[in-house]
Amino acid sequence: MNKYLVAYFTGTGSSEVVAKELVKQFDEINIANQLLYIKDEYDYNHNNLIIIYPVHAFNVPEQMEKWLDQYQNSNLKNVVVIAVSGGGEMSPNTISHSRVKKKLKKKGIIVTYEAAIVMPSNAAIIASEQINSLLLKVLPLKIREIIADIVVGKSKMIKVNKFDYLFTHAYVFERMFARYWGKRIKCNDNCNQCGLCIRGCPTENIQLESNKITFNNKCCMCLKCLYYCPQNALYPTRFKFVILKEGYNINDFIEKSKNATVENIVYPKSILWKGVNDYLEDVSKR
Numbered sequence: 001m002n003k004y005l006v007a008y009f010t011g012t013g014s015s016e017v018v019a020k021e022l023v024k025q026f027d028e029i030n031i032a033n034q035l036l037y038i039k040d041e042y043d044y045n046h047n048n049l050i051i052i053y054p055v056h057a058f059n060v061p062e063q064m065e066k067w068l069d070q071y072q073n074s075n076l077k078n079v080v081v082i083a084v085s086g087g088g089e090m091s092p093n094t095i096s097h098s099r100v101k102k103k104l105k106k107k108g109i110i111v112t113y114e115a116a117i118v119m120p121s122n123a124a125i126i127a128s129e130q131i132n133s134l135l136l137k138v139l140p141l142k143i144r145e146i147i148a149d150i151v152v153g154k155s156k157m158i159k160v161n162k163f164d165y166l167f168t169h170a171y172v173f174e175r176m177f178a179r180y181w182g183k184r185i186k187c188n189d190n191c192n193q194c195g196l197c198i199r200g201c202p203t204e205n206i207q208l209e210s211n212k213i214t215f216n217n218k219c220c221m222c223l224k225c226l227y228y229c230p231q232n233a234l235y236p237t238r239f240k241f242v243i244l245k246e247g248y249n250i251n252d253f254i255e256k257s258k259n260a261t262v263e264n265i266v267y268p269k270s271i272l273w274k275g276v277n278d279y280l281e282d283v284s285k286r
């Protein structure tokens, strides 16, 4: 038996797209696998594990950490960590890997391979449409490379700079902030009480009370409810800059990328985009 459990968490769907691409390519080469959204049940009959999550404040979302806490398996060969982010493999994003590694090591599970996938950023700043399209176009290639490495048991570790460790505890503030921020999301009269946000919230933070959508203090700031409300009825009342004015819909990005031209790419100049530029240039060099 050689079977992969591909366990993912996602807020706005990008990490799910990554996980599904991986599973699609596994199926094409007849590698047994189970795709698992971490809130669902999984089959213990696997001997390889792939963990996929969005980077939140340089770190791993709490939901993924909780899942790792309950996960047990003493029969693993490959253990792969794939961090999905808007900024890529740059300081201090790399810190999220060490946190996952540390957690698993305590259970005797050793991570054998680490990778960073860049997807369109869903918070605060977004790259140009051209760059986002290119990110989606190169995804199958990046996944193919990861699979080619792991099937032959290759090991690869992401380098963490000493400086990055200063951000080890950034997640504590991010989680406190998320709870504060999420409690203050409001709903306007456009809401038709369809219940999509309630069903979709990964932390069960939303409810209908006296015919009004209200929020508790369990928000993980995944942004899903705000971007995917069909009535566009939800809005933050604090730190509004977190939400992209253009909105965020990963399926729209995928559709746009199909017809996008990727010639004469204009790479963003700011240092903030270094991880994205390196990720894309790595492909263009070949």
Ligand SMILES: Cc1cc2nc3c(=O)[nH]c(=O)nc-3n(C[C@H](O)[C@H](O)[C@H](O)COP(=O)(O)O)c2cc1C
Binding pocket: 009, 010, 011, 012, 013, 014, 015, 016, 053, 054, 055, 056, 057, 058, 059, 084, 085, 086, 087, 088, 093, 119, 120, 121, 122, 123, 220, 221, 222, 223
């Ligand atoms: C609360 C929050 C914090 C984030 N922090 C980071 C970060 O520290 N570094 C980064 O590169 N991207 C960051 N991002 C961007 C996401 O990692 C990125 O858009 C990812 O593709 C989202 O994946 P998802 O659609 O599966 O939720 C953050 C997004 C959110 C919502």
Ligand code: SF4
Binding pocket: 187, 190, 191, 192, 193, 194, 195, 196, 197, 198, 213, 228, 229, 230, 231, 232, 233, 234
């Ligand atoms: S998804 Fe939007 S319209 Fe539907 S219940 Fe939630 S806030 Fe209302």
Ligand code: SF4
Binding pocket: 011, 182, 200, 201, 202, 203, 204, 205, 206, 215, 218, 219, 220, 221, 222, 223, 224, 225, 226
């Ligand atoms: S309330 Fe909205 S932003 Fe917060 S965890 Fe739920 S879906 Fe995500």
